[in-house]
Amino acid sequence: MADAANGPGLSRRTLLKVGLMASGGLAFGFRLDASADVETTSPPPGELAPNAWIRIYPDDRIELMLARSEEGQGVMTALSMLIAEELEVGLDQVRVVMAPVAPAYKNRLLGEQATGQSTSVRDAWVRLRDAGATARTLLIRAAASRWQVPTSECHAQRGAVHHSDGLRHLSYGALVEVAAGLAPIEQVALKSPERWRLLGTSPQRLDVPEKVRGRAGFGLDVRLPGLLFATLYRCPTPGSRVQAWVAAEAMRVPGVQDVFAVRSGVAVLADSTWAAIKGRDKLDVSCRPSSNPRLDTQRIEARLRIGLKGRSAVARKRGNVSAALASAAQEIEAIYQIGFQPHACMEPISCTADVRSSTCSLYVPTQAQEAARAVACQMTGLPSERVTVHTSFLGGGYGRRLEQDFVAEAVELSKAARRPVQVLWTREDDFRHDYFRPMTLHRLRGGIDDQGQVTAWFHRVVGPSVLARLKPEAIRDGIDGAMVEGAADLPYEIPALRVEYRRADTPAPIGLWRGGGYAHNCFAVECFIDELASLTGRDPIAMRRQLLVGRVRQQKLLDHVEARFGLSATPPDGRARGLALVSAFASHIAQVAEVSIEAERIKVHRVLCAVDCGSVLHPELVRSQIRSGIAYGLTAALKGEITFTDGEVDQLGFDAYPLLRFDEMPEVVVDLLPNEADPGGVSGLAVPGIAPAVANAVRVLTGKSIRSLPIRLGGL
Amino acid sequence: MIGSLAGLLSPFPGICNATAPYGPLILTWDAMISFTLNGEPHALDLDPEMPLLWVLRDYFGLMGTKYGCGRSQCGACTIHLDGAPVQACATTLAQVAGRSITTIEGLSPDGRHPLQLAWILEQVPQCGYCQPGQIMMAAALLNKHPRPTDAQIDEAMSRVLCRCGTYDGIRRAIHRAANPEVQNG
Ligand code: FES
Ligand code: FES
Numbered sequence: 001m002a003d004a005a006n007g008p009g010l011s012r013r014t015l016l017k018v019g020l021m022a023s024g025g026l027a028f029g030f031r032l033d034a035s036a037d038v039e040t041t042s043p044p045p046g047e048l049a050p051n052a053w054i055r056i057y058p059d060d061r062i063e064l065m066l067a068r069s070e071e072g073q074g075v076m077t078a079l080s081m082l083i084a085e086e087l088e089v090g091l092d093q094v095r096v097v098m099a100p101v102a103p104a105y106k107n108r109l110l111g112e113q114a115t116g117q118s119t120s121v122r123d124a125w126v127r128l129r130d131a132g133a134t135a136r137t138l139l140i141r142a143a144a145s146r147w148q149v150p151t152s153e154c155h156a157q158r159g160a161v162h163h164s165d166g167l168r169h170l171s172y173g174a175l176v177e178v179a180a181g182l183a184p185i186e187q188v189a190l191k192s193p194e195r196w197r198l199l200g201t202s203p204q205r206l207d208v209p210e211k212v213r214g215r216a217g218f219g220l221d222v223r224l225p226g227l228l229f230a231t232l233y234r235c236p237t238p239g240s241r242v243q244a245w246v247a248a249e250a251m252r253v254p255g256v257q258d259v260f261a262v263r264s265g266v267a268v269l270a271d272s273t274w275a276a277i278k279g280r281d282k283l284d285v286s287c288r289p290s291s292n293p294r295l296d297t298q299r300i301e302a303r304l305r306i307g308l309k310g311r312s313a314v315a316r317k318r319g320n321v322s323a324a325l326a327s328a329a330q331e332i333e334a335i336y337q338i339g340f341q342p343h344a345c346m347e348p349i350s351c352t353a354d355v356r357s358s359t360c361s362l363y364v365p366t367q368a369q370e371a372a373r374a375v376a377c378q379m380t381g382l383p384s385e386r387v388t389v390h391t392s393f394l395g396g397g398y399g400r401r402l403e404q405d406f407v408a409e410a411v412e413l414s415k416a417a418r419r420p421v422q423v424l425w426t427r428e429d430d431f432r433h434d435y436f437r438p439m440t441l442h443r444l445r446g447g448i449d450d451q452g453q454v455t456a457w458f459h460r461v462v463g464p465s466v467l468a469r470l471k472p473e474a475i476r477d478g479i480d481g482a483m484v485e486g487a488a489d490l491p492y493e494i495p496a497l498r499v500e501y502r503r504a505d506t507p508a509p510i511g512l513w514r515g516g517g518y519a520h521n522c523f524a525v526e527c528f529i530d531e532l533a534s535l536t537g538r539d540p541i542a543m544r545r546q547l548l549v550g551r552v553r554q555q556k557l558l559d560h561v562e563a564r565f566g567l568s569a570t571p572p573d574g575r576a577r578g579l580a581l582v583s584a585f586a587s588h589i590a591q592v593a594e595v596s597i598e599a600e601r602i603k604v605h606r607v608l609c610a611v612d613c614g615s616v617l618h619p620e621l622v623r624s625q626i627r628s629g630i631a632y633g634l635t636a637a638l639k640g641e642i643t644f645t646d647g648e649v650d651q652l653g654f655d656a657y658p659l660l661r662f663d664e665m666p667e668v669v670v671d672l673l674p675n676e677a678d679p680g681g682v683s684g685l686a687v688p689g690i691a692p693a694v695a696n697a698v699r700v701l702t703g704k705s706i707r708s709l710p711i712r713l714g715g716l
Numbered sequence: 717m718i719g720s721l722a723g724l725l726s727p728f729p730g731i732c733n734a735t736a737p738y739g740p741l742i743l744t745w746d747a748m749i750s751f752t753l754n755g756e757p758h759a760l761d762l763d764p765e766m767p768l769l770w771v772l773r774d775y776f777g778l779m780g781t782k783y784g785c786g787r788s789q790c791g792a793c794t795i796h797l798d799g800a801p802v803q804a805c806a807t808t809l810a811q812v813a814g815r816s817i818t819t820i821e822g823l824s825p826d827g828r829h830p831l832q833l834a835w836i837l838e839q840v841p842q843c844g845y846c847q848p849g850q851i852m853m854a855a856a857l858l859n860k861h862p863r864p865t866d867a868q869i870d871e872a873m874s875r876v877l878c879r880c881g882t883y884d885g886i887r888r889a890i891h892r893a894a895n896p897e898v899q900n901g
Contacts, residue, residue, distance in 0.1 A: 072843030072880045204839060211844030212835040213827040214780020214820035218845060221779040229774070254763060274763070274770035277786075346784055346792065346845040346879040395782075395845030396879050427785040620839060624885070628842055631881020654789040654877065663870040665883035 048176040050135040052104035053083055053128060055097075060159065060173035062087075062094045067105035068124075069115040069367050069401070070207055071394035072628070073683045074621040077205045079124050081617060085198045086132030086191060088156035089172075096206060098391045101373045101384075113370035116402055117516055118585040118681025121617060125678055126190075133188040142179035143170050193615070193676075202620035207393070219350040219365035219392045224420040227352070228257060229273045230413050231280040231424055234265035234433055235287035237295065237647035238509050242266055242287055249282040259283070262412045264405070269417055273424055292647030295507040297439075300644070301337070304441040304504050307462035308335065312502040313478030315461075315488040321445075324456035324496035328447025330535060331456075336444070336524040337708040339641030341437040341513060342657060347395020348430045353410035354420035355380055360387045360411065365394040367401040375404045379411045398632070399512035402470075403435055428652045435511025436642050438464045440483070442524035447496075452536040454547060459487050459528075460500040461521060464510055468503075478503065482512065486521030486688060491554055491583045492529070492547035508644060514632055515687030518584045523709055526580040526692030531705060540579045540696065553612050553675070554581060557590035560610040560673060565592055574598075575605060578697030580689035585681030587613035589626070591689040593666070595697035600713055602638055604666040604694055609686065611670060614677035622682050623670040629686025630668055635660045637691035641710050751812045754778075754822025764810035769793045771809055772819060780820035780848040784877070791876030794849040794856075795819050801856035801872075820848035823855060831855055834893035842880035849876045854890050863894050 048056040055063040064083050070076040080096055099105050101113055109119040136156050143161035144151040153164045162169040193200070210216040235242060245266045247259035255275025259268050268279035293299070325331055352363040353376070360380050366372045369389045376387045394401055406423060414421040425433070440463035447456030465480040474481060479488075479501050488499045513519060533543035541558050548554050558581065571577050575596045582589050594606040607630055616622055640657045643650045651657040695706035702713075750759035753776065762771065767786070772778040772795075784792030786805045793804040796818040823829045831851050841847045850873070857864055857872040864872070869890055873883070 070843075072841075074842070204836065205841075207844065208836055208839060208841050209827075211841040211847050212832045212851060214848040215827075216844050217779075218782075220773075220783060223777065272766075272770060272774040273783075274766045274774070344879060346782075346790070346843065346877070348783065394843060396843045424783075427787070427790075624839070624842060624882075627884060628881045631883070632879070653787055654785055655787075659877045659879060660881065661877065662873040662883045662886070665881065668884065 048135075048180050050138050050179070051131045052099075052102065053131040054087065054135050056135070056172050056176055058173045058176050060171050062089055062159065062172065063097045064094050065099040065105075066096050067099035067113060068107070068120045069365070069369075069391055069394050069397060071115070071367065071397035071401070073120070073625055074205055074618065075115065075120045076207050077203070078121055078617050078621055079128055080206060081198050081203070082124055082128035083132040085196055086129045087136050089159045091198070091203055091206065093159050101369045101389050106370070112368065114368040114402060115397070116367050116399060116512065118587075118683045118685065121679050122586060122681060129190050130188065133190055134185050137185050137188045138179045138182055139172055139175050141182055142175040145182070146170065146175070146178055199615075199617050200619070202618050205621070216393050218347050218395050219352070219363070220347065220422070220424065222352040222363040222392060222422060224352065224354060224363070227420045227422055228269045228271065228417055229276040229424060230267050230269045230410075230421050231276040231426065232262070232265040232267050232409060232429075233280055233283050233285050234429065235285075236432060236649075237287065237289065237292045238433075238507060239292070240287045240289050240647070242285055244286050246284040249284070250279040253279040253282060255279075258417065260416065262409065262416070264409055267409075267413055269413065269421065276424065277426065289647075292507060295644045295647040297340075297643040297645070300439055300506045300508060301441075303506060304439060304462045307502040307504040308441060308443045308460065310502075312460055312500040314498065315479050315484040315501050316490075316497065316499040318494075318498075319496035321456050321458050321496045321498040325445060325447045325458065328455055329450040330448045331445065332531060332535060333443070333445045334528055334531060334705065334707055336442040336527065338440050338442075338520045338523060339709060340439050340508060340510075340643070341636045342431055342434045342642050342651070343396070343398045343400035343513065344430070344434075344657065344659065345394075345396030345398060345400055348427055349400070349406045349425035350423060351406045351410035352420065352422040353407070353414040355411060355414040355418075358382070358386060361390065362388070362407065362410070363390045363392060364407060364410070365392045365397070365401060366407065367394070367397045367399070368404070371402070371404050372407045375407050376411050379408060380415060398514040400434065402512060405433070427654070431642075431652045431657065432649050433509075434642075434649075435509045437513035437519065437636075438466060438483075438508065438510040439506075440520045442521070444524060444528045446528065446532045448532065448536055452538065454492075454494050454532055454536075456496045457490070457492070457494040458498050458500075459490075459524065460502060461487050462502045462504055463520075464505045464508070465503050466510055466512060466517075468505065470511065482517050484521065485516055486518035486582070486584065487525065489583070490525060491551055491581070492544070493549035493551075494547065507647075515584070515629070515684040518582060518684070518688035519633070519636075520709075522580065522582050522584075522688035523691045523695070526582070526689065527695050527699075527706060530578070530692075530696045530699065544579075544581055553588050553677075554583060554590075556673060557581065557588055557610040557612055560671060561590045561592050561608060564610070564671060565608045576697045576700035578693045578695065578700065580693040580696065582685070582689040584688060585685060586678070587611070587680030587682060587685050589685050589689055591630075591686065591693045593690065593693035593697050595694055595701065597698070597701055597713065602694065602698060602711060602713065604634060604638075604664075606667045606669065607690065607693070609668065609670045610673055611682070611685070612673045612675065613680040613682050613685070614675060615679045616672055616674045617679060619672055622672060625682045626670045626686040627668045629684065630690045631660050631665060633687040633690035634664075634666075634694070637694055637710055639710065749809055749813045751814065752816040754818060760809065762809055764808060766809050767805050768795070768807045768809060768812055768817070769804035772804060778819050778821050782845055782848060784846070784849075789877075790846070790849075791853060792846050792849040794852040794876060796852060796856055799856070799859055801853050801875075818852075820852055823852065829855065830893040830896065831858070831889065834889040838885050838889040838892060840882050840885035840889050842882055846876060846878045846880075847882075850878065850882075850886055854886065854893075857890070858894060864890065
């Protein structure tokens, strides 16, 4: 995925050098691109940019660059804390500035400048602390040289260097000029965890004050002089094209300025959002083909069902599963089915572009700045240094804003209109033209010997390939890694094991979704483990413990949920508890859902979570991401799904695809079990486990296995 | 900390300065529809069928009222009309004639309404997109029931969706704002 030169192989030493070598070009406004020539843009005198992440001004202003998208997960605060800890400044002393696109800002876990798959903190963990430490060391050296004392007599605190005599001190701003003339630093020591004063605490989020005043700038809040608002009529059936359109009625709507066809449909440009929406309603468009019988949920399901048998690719293999199943004392087989899911970000999709003859500016809530710039370059023919990407706050992303369809639309429209254009997707557009979490089918087989030990495990994942469109080069030997995560990296130790992937592409547009492949695979795995447990008469915790050979971190989580929540104790009347254990994104979580069934409806009362995400930067951010993942996952588990009929999406609003409501939110208890390990990801961590935890509880209540998502009681 | 946000917002002219109108704003006193917006009298000569949501956003530059669905299904656009919560996407300009509108920008003069302070203390927002609607709904609830029960909170707040699942924080923040002496003492 990552290219070798800039990939995760980059050593700490090289990194520091890269930062400093690049520093010459870094001080200059937003032009941080490699192509912004270092020689021609020497830093303004008296200003210090010790690396790509920090800028210090003589008047003591300190700016931290944020190169990841704030979509609610708290990166703005968490990543700033990493720098501030080592730089020895308070969060109240810094200003956070959104970074432009530049090689220094690549997310090495994704291979591009992007935010997703719960990678931000993992990628930043060492590198941002290094950045802060480098700058601090440089400033201490500067003070030492000013005072003509050894550096060992100086220390940094709250944006100033102090001498040990307790009398002399100089603010960072006062040291900028001296520091700028010092030799680059090759290697710095990071503070040991006992000396942290910020990391491990929960300071207030930096984005909250603006967000409670309604002043945080989201994609739809961008306003530029001369801005036009655009809506597009896109053919409802994916792949179908506009044949003809009549614009006369639309043009008569006051405020509508222009109607013309672009690649993705017919655009209505107007001087207000309302006129653009109303104008589009008045368009008369015919598309061909007008339908697609192959894009139909039942046909897709039938196609996937065929894949349960026959050829497939092997994602992981140990021992001989066929032999182990044949010799097992008991064998069970289960088929699981999981439906399509939309992203349904609260902020509908949008992008604003301002294309001029020699420049292009994007103002966009995107998770993928580098790809956005590439699309703009391709569509305008401009070189990359002429394209600027301004990232706004994101009203949710969850993988949807890794896509570039909306960026391409805005660029094409602005180029044609010769004006800045904001493309707005209505909620209906957002549902209709999403890249959904794919439907998958799962065939699991388990063998148990006469001692009650699990001796064989077979899991076949059947579904379309997500990476075939997004990253075809990442598909190896027929295995799409994004489709088998959670299945192939099963944490359970079983003597004979075989995990297969059968690719079955369908006409449904699909993409990455919160929690990735774990979100579907862990449902099948964790439900099946419980089915095996009841076959052997073991309780779900004992069953998992036995299979987690040498997995100390997961074992501890199980011990914790058992001790703290008394899992085996009887829950209140009419309720049952269900467990799921998930290892994903270098983190681990055990979730226990306490569930009842009232008036034919599933009610989730409480969810108890034990989380091991290694070192914890900001405990409250972790907790809020766990709660958030549970809400997101419960919507998919209980509330609805996306279906297709004759080429079109059936659910076009929150009436047909309801989100979890306020009164449906369970009480969530999150216990963190931190350790010394590097931090793992948490944004997607709670999503995969909540559905199987609830399903396992429902199974206890009803005595019937739950084998499909969303969970429907009617089918029992 | 508040200052730290200015840098982030700077590429978006008009966002920080929520009072600066942009667009073909027509302010004539003999115009068709007059109303009070955040305490100020206004009159507008626009399509009377235009939803208030777009009037606020596109003509007044008041960006705190959010578009989430346009069909009264999400509550992101919740504002107060004569003190009662309504969805701005489902309220036409004609319907506000002679009435008084309050948006998140006008909830308090300095952004320090007890709910906003409680929202900060409880660190409620995640992506933040639904939050102005949540706060406006909660403010209307407190106007009606200064000490709401959990059932009253459930009833009112179930009308505003949050995809980020910040619901438990919202409940805590409402209780905190409603019971300052208990919660902040
Ligand atoms: S935008 Fe008004 S209720 Fe959703
Ligand atoms: S905070 Fe993101 S939708 Fe509510």
